[in-house]
Amino acid sequence: MNPKRSRWTKSAFVFVVLMMVFSGFSALQNSTVTAAPTCGTGDHGLLKKMNNTKSPLHITDISFLNENTGRAAGNGFLIGTSNAGCTWQEIYTGQWQFDQILFPNNVHGYALAQSAEGKAEQLIATKDGGSHWNPVYSAGKTFTNISVLDEKTLVGYTSNGVFKTRDGGNTWAKIPTPANTRASLFTDKALQKGWALTVLPNTGYKIYKTMDGGHSWSTALSILSKVAYGGQLYSSGSQVWALTYGDAGMSQVSYSLYASQDLGKRWNRVIAQSTAGGGPAPGVGSALVNKGPASPGGHPGNMQLIGNQTAYLAGGSPAAGKAGVGRSYDGGRTWSNVPAVLNGFDASISFPSSKTGWLAVTSASDSAVYITHDGGVSWNKKFALPQL
CATH class of the missing domain: 2.40.128 (Lipocalin)
Structure with missing residues (x-):
């Protein structure tokens, strides 16, 4: 038994609202708001078209590069902020039901996700900050966890094995581990x-x-x-x-x-x-x-x-x-x-520094993202998903 965060019913259709302003910059870097942003605590008007799904939207993982820039992923969506949660942007909506996301930088990222409810987990990758995702060759292995050391070096963990790639997934080699690992x-x-x-x-x-x-x-x-x-x-x-x-x-x-x-x-x-x-x-x-x-x-x-x-x-x-x-x-x-x-029964954290961190919480009626600047003593809600 290995308790994991609950997986939720996953279905949505593709809707991408991302404009590339400068060549070579990531999606988050390009979604700059010209007017002075207003810090909100609600849903920021995002993901409204996904409210007709059979299951409420829930955040399954978060990944922050620093105190200001990061992403939150869930059942059919990826959102991001570049100003410490003051404003958020839709980066991706579509088939992928994210379980784990990892971004070594603001452009390249990897994720474990399902293409539909009940489907096998797949390793997928993005080269534009998360607006588009494509399956990565995994040599027939179903990974339960991944670690990303840079944009080309990954380690994939199965239930009983460890595999490495240094070319972004084109080739994999097994790392020997003790029995019953x-x-x-x-x-x-x-x-x-x-x-x-x-x-x-x-x-x-x-x-x-x-x-x-x-x-x-x-x-x-x-x-x-x-x-x-x-x-x-x-x-x-x-x-x-x-x-x-x-x-x-x-x-x-x-x-x-x-x-x-x-x-x-x-x-x-x-x-x-x-x-x-x-x-x-x-x-x-x-x-x-x-x-x-x-x-x-x-x-x-x-x-x-x-x-x-x-x-x-x-x-x-x-x-x-x-x-x-x-x-x-x-x-x-x-x-x-x-x-x-x-309030919540499931939590995922991402701390880019010793006192400032982010926490995604799921409860029976809500799924939200909070920030702390004092190591978790106090929290400020920065995003709350729209519910059915």
Whole structure:
């Protein structure tokens, strides 16, 4: 079991409202408003023609290059802002139902998306900021996650394998990983330094480290647990984080979050969330906190790491109907869950700096994008999707 953000019914028809002003500039850079913009908090008049879809529109992922410029994607649409959410533009509407978007710069981008509800996930790419998308050759692999190191270098992760390309997807090569790998991560452009999370039935998890592109692996951490489904790995600079799932039930999730500040030499158990529905959290020993963000029973979302010290974890609680973040500014030595004040049960974050970040929230009646300038203590709504 690997809890993911909920996927929603996906259907829409193509409508592109993007004008290219200067050659070589991206879609967001070209959509400049001549009059002084008025900062709004509603839907900004966008996506009105998509309100006749069978399912309400929902944001599934966000990606920000800096504090001002970024995008939000969902079931059949991509929108963007270049002035910190003061105004937004429609970049794409059409068949693609986005699950994950990544932009290494303001022109080139990649995404995992479905062409229609129930279809297999595809890797697609854009060369004009997101207004047009085309499938990328993936050698027959169905990727569950991707990482983009530059406009040509990608790593694609399947349920049991890792593959790399250095030419934008024209050719792929497999990266060797340990047996029973459920999550992997390679973060350097040379694709030499990597991490793998493996499961051992009725035993728990092991985290492995490689410094030679997967040719050899060494054990970095063992985590005892009777239940081991999978998890996620994150790394930036010298810090490495491992999210490991326990069981789930009654809208609750049990999980543990581990952190290392020295590339896996020493580890700290940061969060150990045990729940009535999910049972004990993986691992043994004390943890800094016994609840994750947006408790009770909050579901962990994605993490965002900045440099060698800063880490954020998104969280949403179906039981409480709230969403928020937890954070550390010292590489996991300490941890605090910011009180969850936003309505929602699902959350995705993108933090381009240590205190300023963006959060997309989905609730039963709303899907919105918020910005914070104080690490999640306070949030300002910058966009709210029109609902049926």
